[in-house]
Amino acid sequence: MHTGTLRNVWYVGALTSQVPVSGLKSVLILNEPVLLFRDSHGKTSALRDICPHRGIPFSYGRVVKDQVECPYHGWKFDGGGVCREIPSLCSGQDLDCTKIKVKTYPVIERQGLIWVFMGEKGFDPARIPEPPLMNSLPLDVKPRLHEIATFECHVDHAVIGLMDPAHGPYIHKSWLWRSEKSMIEKTKRFGPVDHGFRMLQHKPSANSKAYKILGGEITTEITFRLPGVRIEHIRVGKRNFYSFTGLTPVNDKQTVIHQVMYWDIPWLGVIKPFLKWFMHYFLYQDIDAVNKQQEGLKFDPSLMLIRDADTQAKWYYALKDEWENHLKENREFRNPVKETELRWRS
Ligand code: FES
Ligand SMILES: [Fe+2]
Structure with missing residues (x-):
């Protein structure tokens, strides 16, 4: 079972709104400091956030004329990572800074998300699929809400916590939508998709009150894709609501979650403050659970995955294994997930 972190994949580095024009943002992905910077034309580049001169992070510097200026001695680098200027050089000192x-x-970068490819040296990102999209929305759609x-x-x-269907009634308890008393047996159909699987389109369960605020004829489908993307697409008649979650490993012990919501349902703007509160409340219930879980995991206990409630977690590990194997063996990805029905009570 593959228990490491995946390379040669796209991770969400930041949201578009976090990197202003001529601005910088530093993020840590797979324990590598990555500098995101946007030039005056809006183009975003990603550089290792360490100056090759003396190692200070560029992110303490600034963007000058579409180049990153190191805060220490002012060396300037373009978006291609090439040094364009060393201010201390005198005439006749013929160091070729390029x-x-x-x-x-x-x-x-699209739909308000900046994806960064964390590849091994020489690995061509064209070998793997591009990051997923909210299919029914345009490429330049802006997130309506987000939480990081x-x-x-x-x-x-x-x-695993994200795809776990059985923790809902215990962790996400609320007078507003549910408690363990409202648990019912559920049957959902799943099928394989590109490097992942999908809970196929269905009507939300009778005890999932949160959907009711959307009104009308509702269906939902939930897609998971490697390395850690979950997209719930809710259709309300001809309109769409998306809840996007991207998980990015900071290192072996920390994971950043980008939770983003999109919709083209005009009246939802009215309850946006409520949705924001809801998203925050929900997310922090998960964070609280995960933090408490760490107290136990410190002792490195052996763990269990049961069927069917944990089958998605088993698929996740199987997908990771296949991911590594297909790259190593230089062959097509063979999705280990087969179309099937899973049952659980929640
Ligand atoms: S450390 Fe960056 S220019 Fe000297
Ligand atoms: Fe949760």
């Missing part, structure tokens, strides 16, 4: 380079990371938080746990526990 020979000095900083590691760069491929970036894809850190889970003090390995990405696997964050992913």
Whole structure:
């Protein structure tokens, strides 16, 4: 079972709104400091956030004329990681600064998300699929709501917690929507999708009150994709509501969650403050559970995955294994998930 963190995949580095024009933002992904910077034309680049001269993080510097200026001695680097200027050089000192380079990371930015490719040296990102999209919404759609938080746990526990259907009535208890008293037996159909699986389109369960605020004819489908993306797509008639969750490993012990909501349902703007509160409340219930879980995990206990409530977690591990194997063996990805029905009470 693969219990490490995946490489050669796209991770959410930040939201578009976190990197202003001519601005910088430093993030840690897989224990590597990554600098996101946006030039005056709006193009985003990602560089290793360490100056090759003396190692100070660029993120203490600034963007000058579409280049990153190191705060220490003012060396300037473009978005391709090439050094363009060393201010201390005198005339006649013929050091070719363009020979000095900083590691760069491929970036894809759309739908308000900045994705960073964390590849091994020489690995071509074209070998793997691009990050997922909210299919019914345009590429330039802006998130309506977002929340960013850190889970003090390995990405696997964050992913498993995210897809775990059985913790709802215990962790997400609330007078507003549910308690363990309202548990009912559920049957959901699942099928494979690109590097993941999907709880196929269905009407929400009778005891899932949260959906009721949307009114009308509602269906939902929930897709999980490696390395740690969950997209719930709720259709309300012809309109759409998306809840996107991207998990990014900071290191082996911390995971950043980007939770983003999108919709094209005009009247939802009215209850936006309520949705924001709801999203925050829900997320911090999960964070609280994960933090308490760490107290037990410190002792490295052996753990269990039961069927069917934990089958999705088993799929996740199987997908990770296949991910590594297909890259190692240089072959097509063979999705280990088969279409099936899972049953649990929640
Ligand atoms: S440390 Fe960056 S320019 Fe000197
Ligand atoms: Fe949860």
